[in-house]
Amino acid sequence: MRIFDPHIHLTSRTTDDYEALRAAGVCAAVEPAFWLGQPRTSVGSFVDYFDTLLGWEPFRAAQFGIRHHCALALNPKEANDPRCAGVLDLLPRYLAKDGVVAVGEIGYDTMTPEEDKALAVQLELALAHGLPALVHTPHRDKLAGTRRTLAAVRESGIPPERVLLDHLNESTVREVAPTGCWMGLSVYPHTKLDPERTVRLLAETGTDRVLINSAADWGRSDPLTTARTARAMLDAGFPEERVEQVFWHNPVAFYGASGRLDLSEPPPVAAEEGDRYLGSSLVRGG
Numbered sequence: 298m299r300i301f302d303p304h305i306h307l308t309s310r311t312t313d314d315y316e317a318l319r320a321a322g323v324c325a326a327v328e329p330a331f332w333l334g335q336p337r338t339s340v341g342s343f344v345d346y347f348d349t350l351l352g353w354e355p356f357r358a359a360q361f362g363i364r365h366h367c368a369l370a371l372n373p374k375e376a377n378d379p380r381c382a383g384v385l386d387l388l389p390r391y392l393a394k395d396g397v398v399a400v401g402e403i404g405y406d407t408m409t410p411e412e413d414k415a416l417a418v419q420l421e422l423a424l425a426h427g428l429p430a431l432v433h434t435p436h437r438d439k440l441a442g443t444r445r446t447l448a449a450v451r452e453s454g455i456p457p458e459r460v461l462l463d464h465l466n467e468s469t470v471r472e473v474a475p476t477g478c479w480m481g482l483s484v485y486p487h488t489k490l491d492p493e494r495t496v497r498l499l500a501e502t503g504t505d506r507v508l509i510n511s512a513a514d515w516g517r518s519d520p521l522t523t524a525r526t527a528r529a530m531l532d533a534g535f536p537e538e539r540v541e542q543v544f545w546h547n548p549v550a551f552y553g554a555s556g557r558l559d560l561s562e563p564p565p566v567a568a569e570e571g572d573r574y575l576g577s578s579l580v581r582g583g
C-alpha cells in the first residue's frame with residue numbers, strides 16, 4: 298500500500314529511517330517547519346533551515362524513493378521570541394517557492410498575544426498565497442486551545458477546507474468535525490495517540506477529512522506509526538479503500554490544493570554513485 302505521511306520532521310531522522318519508511322510503503326511526505334529543541338537566535342537561522350527543507354532534504358528523500366515537500370512557517374513556540382519576529386517578513390519570499398505545499402506548522406503553544414498575532418498573520422499569508430494551512434493544536438489545555446484556534450480560523454476568512462487541525466484526540470476531534478476543517482491524528486509514542494486508540498477514534502469519525510501522521514521528530518518517536526496504523530485499520534476490518542483514502546487520497550487532496558504536489562516516482566539514484574546536491578553526497582567523504 299502507498300502511504301503519504303502528511304507530517305514528519307525528516308531532517309531529524311537517519312538514512313536507516315528513510316530505508317525503513319520506503320520498505321513500509323511510505324513514498325511521499327510533507328515536512329513542516331518547527332522548533333528545533335533549542336531556541337534559534339536569529340532570522341538567518343530560519344533562512345538556512347527553510348533552504349534545507351527545500352533543497353537538501355528533498356534530495357536526501359529522493360535517494361530512498363520518497364517524494365518530499367514542505368510547509369513553512371514561524372512555529373508557535375518561537376513566535377514568542379522577539380529575535381525571530383522577522384521571520385514573518387521573510388515568509389512571503391519563501392511561500393512563492395515550488396516545494397512549499399502549505400503554511401505550517403502554525404497555531405498555539407501557550408496562547409500568548411504574540412502567538413495570536415503570528416497565527417493571524419500566517420493564516421492571512423496562506424490565504425494570500427493560495428496555500429493550505431497546517432495548524433498544530435497545543436499539548437497543554439488542548440480543548441481550550443483547539444476552540445481558540447477554530448475562532449482564529451473563522452476570523453481569518455480562510456476556507457475551512459484549506460485548514461488542517463493537527464494532533465487532535467478524542468476530546469478535540471468532536472469540536473473540529475462539524476467545522477469542515479481537516480482533522481489530523483498524530484500517532485506518536487506516549488504523548489499522543491497509539492494505533493489502537495486511533496482505530497477506535499476512526500470508527501467514530503469515519504475516514505473523510507482525516508489525515509494520519511507519525512509527527513516523528515528529534516524526540517522519542519517512531520516514523521513507522523503510519524504503516525502500523527494502516528495495518529491496525531485492516532486488522533480491525535476497515536476495507537482497503539478506506540485505509541487508502543486516509544493514507545493516500547486525503548493527504549493528496551489536502552496538499553494538492555496548493556497546485557504544487559509532484560508525486561511522480563523520484564528518479565532512481567544510488568547514493569554510492571556520488572549524486573551531488575550543491576557538491577555534497579550522502580556518502581560522507583565520498
Ligand SMILES: [Zn+2]
Nearest residue numbers: 329331402512
Ligand atoms: Zn510537528
